[in-house]
Amino acid sequence: MMDRAVLRLILLGVFLISASSQPVKKKQNVDIYSFYINSTVTSRYATTVITSRVANTVNESQEIQFEVKIPKNAFISKFRMTIEGKIYDGVVKEKQEAQQQYSRAVSRGESAGLIKSVGRTLEDFKTSVTVAAFSKVTFELTYEELLKRRLGKYELLINAQPMQPVADFKMDVHIQEKPGISFLEVKGDLSSDDLANAIKTTRADKDAWVTFYPTRDQQTKCKSCGENGLNGDLLITYDVERPNHQGEVMVSNGYFVHYFAPSDVPRIPKNVVFIIDRSGSMNGRKIHQTRLALLKILSDLDEDDHFGLITFDSEVKTWKNELLKATKENLEIAKSFVKEIRDRGATDINAAVLAGVDMINRHPREGTASILILLTDGDPTSGETNIERIMANVKEAIGLKFPLYCLGFGYDVNFDFLTKMSLENGGVARRIYEDSDADLQLQGFYDEVAVPLLTDIQLKYTGGTNLTKTSFSLYFNGSEIVVSGQITDNSVESFTTEVIAVSKGSNVTYHETVMAKDPSDVPSENEDFMPRLWAYLTVKQILERQVLLKGQEKEDEKKEALKLSLKYQFVTSLTSMVVTKPQEDEVEVADKPKEGGEEPRPPVPGYSQHHFSLSQPGLQGQPGQPGQPIHHRVIGHGFGYGRRGKPGRQRLLITEPMLLSRPASPPADPGIHDFSDMLFSSYGQMPTILRESADAVLPTIIWLCFLLVPRVRSNRFLLPSAGQSKPLCFDVPAPQKLRLLQDSASEFSMNGQFMTRRQGFSKIAFHYKTNHHLTISTSSIRYQDGQSQVEFLWDQEPTQHNTEGVSLILRSNEMDVTMGNTRVVILLHRKSGEVFLWPAVRQQPKDVGLMGILGKAEASYEEVQGSQTLKIMDQDVKASLEDVTDYTLPSTPVIRCWLVPFQAVMQGDISDFTVTRL
Numbered sequence: 001m002m003d004r005a006v007l008r009l010i011l012l013g014v015f016l017i018s019a020s021s022q023p024v025k026k027k028q029n030v031d032i033y034s035f036y037i038n039s040t041v042t043s044r045y046a047t048t049v050i051t052s053r054v055a056n057t058v059n060e061s062q063e064i065q066f067e068v069k070i071p072k073n074a075f076i077s078k079f080r081m082t083i084e085g086k087i088y089d090g091v092v093k094e095k096q097e098a099q100q101q102y103s104r105a106v107s108r109g110e111s112a113g114l115i116k117s118v119g120r121t122l123e124d125f126k127t128s129v130t131v132a133a134f135s136k137v138t139f140e141l142t143y144e145e146l147l148k149r150r151l152g153k154y155e156l157l158i159n160a161q162p163m164q165p166v167a168d169f170k171m172d173v174h175i176q177e178k179p180g181i182s183f184l185e186v187k188g189d190l191s192s193d194d195l196a197n198a199i200k201t202t203r204a205d206k207d208a209w210v211t212f213y214p215t216r217d218q219q220t221k222c223k224s225c226g227e228n229g230l231n232g233d234l235l236i237t238y239d240v241e242r243p244n245h246q247g248e249v250m251v252s253n254g255y256f257v258h259y260f261a262p263s264d265v266p267r268i269p270k271n272v273v274f275i276i277d278r279s280g281s282m283n284g285r286k287i288h289q290t291r292l293a294l295l296k297i298l299s300d301l302d303e304d305d306h307f308g309l310i311t312f313d314s315e316v317k318t319w320k321n322e323l324l325k326a327t328k329e330n331l332e333i334a335k336s337f338v339k340e341i342r343d344r345g346a347t348d349i350n351a352a353v354l355a356g357v358d359m360i361n362r363h364p365r366e367g368t369a370s371i372l373i374l375l376t377d378g379d380p381t382s383g384e385t386n387i388e389r390i391m392a393n394v395k396e397a398i399g400l401k402f403p404l405y406c407l408g409f410g411y412d413v414n415f416d417f418l419t420k421m422s423l424e425n426g427g428v429a430r431r432i433y434e435d436s437d438a439d440l441q442l443q444g445f446y447d448e449v450a451v452p453l454l455t456d457i458q459l460k461y462t463g464g465t466n467l468t469k470t471s472f473s474l475y476f477n478g479s480e481i482v483v484s485g486q487i488t489d490n491s492v493e494s495f496t497t498e499v500i501a502v503s504k505g506s507n508v509t510y511h512e513t514v515m516a517k518d519p520s521d522v523p524s525e526n527e528d529f530m531p532r533l534w535a536y537l538t539v540k541q542i543l544e545r546q547v548l549l550k551g552q553e554k555e556d557e558k559k560e561a562l563k564l565s566l567k568y569q570f571v572t573s574l575t576s577m578v579v580t581k582p583q584e585d586e587v588e589v590a591d592k593p594k595e596g597g598e599e600p601r602p603p604v605p606g607y608s609q610h611h612f613s614l615s616q617p618g619l620q621g622q623p624g625q626p627g628q629p630i631h632h633r634v635i636g637h638g639f640g641y642g643r644r645g646k647p648g649r650q651r652l653l654i655t656e657p658m659l660l661s662r663p664a665s666p667p668a669d670p671g672i673h674d675f676s677d678m679l680f681s682s683y684g685q686m687p688t689i690l691r692e693s694a695d696a697v698l699p700t701i702i703w704l705c706f707l708l709v710p711r712v713r714s715n716r717f718l719l720p721s722a723g724q725s726k727p728l729c730f731d732v733p734a735p736q737k738l739r740l741l742q743d744s745a746s747e748f749s750m751n752g753q754f755m756t757r758r759q760g761f762s763k764i765a766f767h768y769k770t771n772h773h774l775t776i777s778t779s780s781i782r783y784q785d786g787q788s789q790v791e792f793l794w795d796q797e798p799t800q801h802n803t804e805g806v807s808l809i810l811r812s813n814e815m816d817v818t819m820g821n822t823r824v825v826i827l828l829h830r831k832s833g834e835v836f837l838w839p840a841v842r843q844q845p846k847d848v849g850l851m852g853i854l855g856k857a858e859a860s861y862e863e864v865q866g867s868q869t870l871k872i873m874d875q876d877v878k879a880s881l882e883d884v885t886d887y888t889l890p891s892t893p894v895i896r897c898w899l900v901p902f903q904a905v906m907q908g909d910i911s912d913f914t915v916t917r918l
Contacts, residue, residue: 029058034168037158041175043250043257044147044482045533046156048074052139056131064131066139069122069159075536075570075592076577078142081129083582090577092569094562095591098576120433122159123593129581144570146536149239149261149480150448153183156236160190160212165219165229171212173236179248180241184208189232194222199234210236246512249497252530254487256464258497261480262510265503268369268452271323272301273308273356276341277376277409280313280823280843283343284858285722286377286409286434293442294338300450301326306368308359309334312352313345314382323363346382346807346818349374350390353404357397367505369452369474370402372425375432375442377409378842379417381816381823385800385809387417395424403427403473407445410434411889412825412842420547426473435725451477454501454508462496463488468537475501484534535564539572715754716884718897719905720858728859728870729884729897730905737915740764740839742851746820750852751918752839760836760887764826765918768819772806775918776815776826778835783808794828813890821845829887840888853913859905861898870898877904 034053039046054064070076079090093101131137147154160171175181186199190212198214212234219225224232242248247260274297276290294309301307305326309319319337324330353374360370384390398404403426406418410432419429432441454475461467467485475481487495499510542561549557558574565575576591714731721727732738734754742749752764766774771786781792785803792799792810801808809816813828823843829836841854850856862871870879882899885892902910 029056029062030064030164031055031057032162032164032166035160035162035166035170036168037160037171039156039158039171039173041147041156041173041177042529043176043178043533044149044154044259045144045529045536046147047142047144047529048158050139050141052162053136054131054139055136056133059133061130061132063128064137065126065128065163066141067124067126067161067163068141069124069161070141070143071145071157072121072123073148074123074143074145075539075572076125076141076143077569077571078140079125079127079577079579080138080140081579081581082138082140083129083131084135086582088580088582090579092566092571092575092577094566095574095576098578101578120431121157127579144532144536146482146533146540150478151444152478153237153239156238157188158234158236160230160232160234162229165216167216169214169216169219169230171210171234173210175208175210175236175238177206177240178250179243180206181208182239182241184210184236184238186210186234186236188235189224190214190222190230190234192223194218194225208238210234244512246497246510247499249495249512249514250530251487251495251514253528255484255530255534256461256487256495257482257484257530257533258459258461259480259482260459260475260499260510262453262475263477265453265508267302267477268367268455268504269302269304269306269365270452271306271360271363271365271368271370273310273323273359273372275310275312275352275356275372275374277347277349277352277374277378278311278313278341278343279345279347279378279381280343280821281347281378281412282409283843283846286438287341287343289439290375290409290442291338291341292439293446295335296439296443297446298326298331298334298338300446301331303327306363306365307334308356309337310352310356310359311341312348312355313343314348315345316348316351316355318355318359321359323359346823347376347378347380348383349376349380350384350393353390353394354397357394360402361397369455371449371452371474372398372402372404372427373407373446373449374404374418375407375409376418377413379414379809379811379814379816381807381809381818386798387414387811391417391421391424394421398425400426400473405430405445405449407432407442409438411886411891411893412840415891416547423544423548436723448479449474449476453477454503457481457499457501459483460498460500461485462498464495466534466538468534469541482537484530484537486534532568535568536570539564539570543573715759716899717853718884718886718888718895719856722858722860724861724863726881727895727897728861728872728905729882729899730902731899732853732902732910736910737918739852739913739915741822741824741841741844741854743820743822743845743848744851745848746822746845748819748822750824750839750854751915752837753918755834755836758834758836759831760829760834760838762836763918764837764839766817766819766824768806772803772819774808774817776837778828778837781808781810781815818843825888827887827890829892831892838887853906856905870900872900872904873907875904877901 032052032054034051036051037048038051039048048070050068052066052068054066056062056064081088125141127139129137147156156173156175158171158173160169162169175184181203184201184203186201191199195212195214195218198212198218200209200211200213202209214222214230219229220227222230222232224230240248242261242263245262245264247258247262249256249258274294276294278287282290298307303326306323307326308323311317311319319334324334353372356372356374360372379385380387380390384393394404404422405427406422406429408415408418408429408431411434413431415429415431422429430445432438432445452474455473457472457475459470459481461470461483464485465488468483470483472481494513494515497510497512497514501508539561542557546554546558561572562574564570565572571577571592573592714733716729716731719728719730734756737753738751740750740752747767747769749767750764752761754760755762763775763777765776766772771784773784775782779794781794783790783792783801785806790801792808792815794810794813796810798812799810805820807816807818813830815826815828817824817826821843822845823841825840825842827838827840829838839854841857844850844857859872863869864871864876868879868881870877877900879898879900882897883894884897884899886895906913
């Protein structure tokens with residue numbers, strides 16, 4: 001009898017793991033019966049509330065998901081769930097405190113980071129909750145942002161993607177601007193012809209209203225819509241009247257905000273030097289788009305501007321040794337030079353920027369504004385490669401005389417480095433996304449800085465304190481300077497502002513006195529917006545300055561930003577929002593991702609996250625109810641030891657609720673160890689994943705239902721696609737030893753060994769010529785050149801080692817390897833307790849047939865309209881859109897890709913790419 005029971009439980013365990021490996025089918029029994037988006041903009045400060053009401057329409061509990069996209073520039077300030085009349089509010093806490101609460105609760109349910117970057121301008125907020133049969137849940141999310149003026153307009157971007165057509169869908173936007181609204185326009189995916197009559201715009205002197213009420217039928221027929229309903233953006237652009245050149249000052253509740261954007265001053269002729277990266281990694285579309293953008297920018301220069309062109313790889317080349325006037329003749333010669341820019345070589349950022357600084361310093365001109373614009377797509381790999389020394393050199397050379405703007409092309413670039421170098425020199429960094437419109441992005445940035453109007457701007461406020469930034473090097477036409485602060489004496493009746501600046505070499509001064517208690521400034525229902533605007537701007541600017549500060553000053557400012565974030569419940573890089581759910585106090589933590597896209601905390605590796613049920617005689621869901629189904633959800637996994645005579649670890653499936661308790665005494669069979677001997681790999685947590693419960697005590701033989709065969713993991717690779725916005729991706733099963741890249745002509749090869757049952761590579765080996773051998777593991781790096789051996793450690797100081805034809809540069813969590821004409825960066829990732837390697841090919845020989853998994857630089861495909869099918873090399877290939885983490889970049893962004901079979905894209909079997917030894 002016991003043997004039969006054992007057999008039954010073993011089969012049950014196998015069924016459970018098999019079921020959990022299947023893709024989650026989309027729930028069709030959830031009705032989003034109401035979806036409201038309400039956005040109020042008061043004096044450029046936007047507060048948006050998204051409310052989704054959802055019903056579970058079936059006679060069983062199920063998980064209901066809430067997912068929305070919000071602007072990257074926004075701070076989430078409120079999240080609430082209402083279930084059966086009970087309210088569950090998210091609470092913003094200091095990040096470390098929230099993380100401790102998250103760690104304590106991780107064993108009690110799915111606990112994942114809720115926010116991730118999506119594309120260029122949006123972040124994805126995502127959560128879920130289990131709702132009882134025939135019950136309802138209301139989700140409410142609030143976020144806040146200060147709209148920034150660019151090219152003469154403000155933009156309010158609202159995304160709508162409810163995931164199904166909604167009977168009651170409403171979007172309401174109310175804009176209130178004290179000086180009046182000069183123009184307003186509604187654009188975006190959701191303003192297409194199919195939905196145009198669902199949009200209504202109403203204008204008054206100081207107010208504008210935009211409503212968007214599409215019918216259920218309309219929600220399926222627009223250009224970006226389908227059976228899942230709306231999927232797109234509504235973009236509202238507007239500007240305000242500016243009758244007062246001194247700017248607009250508003251005062252409320254002891255706070256003030258000053259918007260300064262004069263247009264009554266002449267443009268200042270500029271001296272602009274373009275410093276263009278032409279290293280090998282810029283090959284292909286990047287260098288082509290750079291040429292297109294430069295040609296357009298040169299055409300837009302004014303004749304009284306002066307300009308210079310510098311290109312660089314491992315060498316620096318200047319078009320002319322001095323700045324030239326932007327005459328028609330000079331521009332035509334410059335365009336001919338631009339058309340001949342070709343990619344080649346390494347990346348000497350230090351020498352290139354210093355050459356640009358020297359060019360401006362040698363040709364000073366009174367009454368002009370000087371600007372340096374650097375465009376690069378990678379790290380410094382030639383000349384001076386130490387980032388700290390490069391920044392010190394550039395800062396000393398510029399001496400705050402003019403700004404440096406850094407444009408980082410793609411995700412390969414060290415964007416933190418560019419950001420810090422820009423801020424240290426009065427500029428900003430901007431990411432240029434590697435896409436079909438990259439040339440337009442480059443032109444768009446130049447347009448923002450094309451017309452300087454004022455330099456050396458200083459703003460002063462008598463009676464003001466706790467001010468945001470008040471000193472600016474340049475003011476450009478179409479932009480706006482915003483300063484906010486507190487008023488020291490609330491009893492004063494007037495408040496004075498003063499702006500001092502330089503216009504074409506002459507000083508200009510603006511004075512303004514306003515009543516400190518003007519009841520007409522702010523509508524009573526929005527009177528708390530002013531302190532929130534001040535806090536938002538203060539926190540934003542402090543966080544931007546953090547990369548420049550050191551020591552006690554850095555800690556003091558960080559504490560101030562944290563205090564404000566907690567007071568106003570902003571989710572920033574210093575805070576997290578803790579959401580406690582009704583399921584046994586399950587906790588989720590929402591973090592603000594860094595620029596570039598942080599991957600959310602991953603779900604449990606190898607398992608889909610969904611519910612399932614089992615019914616087993618003798619298993620009690622409630623006392624006295626034998627045989628009642630027990631609902632389970634996969635939340636973790638681990639390893640336990642097998643029976644005597646069957647060595648090796650075996651994977652365990654961890655579910656919740658686990659109606660189990662630890663046996664009072666160890667199992668009779670000494671081949672089965674106690675719970676405390678389990679080795680867990682789920683987030684690196686201890687075995688609290690197996691929660692104890694007094695609800696049921698099972699015989700010790702239940703252990704056998706968890707003795708499972710490990711599932712073979714796979715690694716997903718991305719392959720860029722020519723002329724397409726989405727890359728291809730494909731899976732390679734693990735464990736394998738793979739030929740990653742091989743160039744027989746130059747005697748170069750790179751092989752890699754996958755981690756066992758985990759993500760990424762444990763070891764990668766390079767071979768070049770007959771005597772150069774490099775082996776990289778997660779712990780150390782060894783290089784042999786036939787005569788000597790060099791060893792590096794990952795955590796040591798940045799190091800460079802060069803021999804003939806070989807360059808090795810060790811940076812933080814990166815080993816940059818150049819052998820001959822091939823350059824590969826090996827990234828060391830530390831994520832969720834796991835450490836692994838990942839290769840990123842940055843440069844490879846042209847017109848050479850390369851072998852290996854990474855041998856293809858890009859692929860070509862065409863989408864077959866109306867189906868999930870791609871045409872690859874004249875073959876129809878079934879594909880599915882998937883999210884994949886791009887480990888070739890330090891920021892590990894999540895990329896949308898077309899997942900296709902390995903054979904379809906690699907034109908061979910996996911056995912064609914395996915090796916017996918590294």
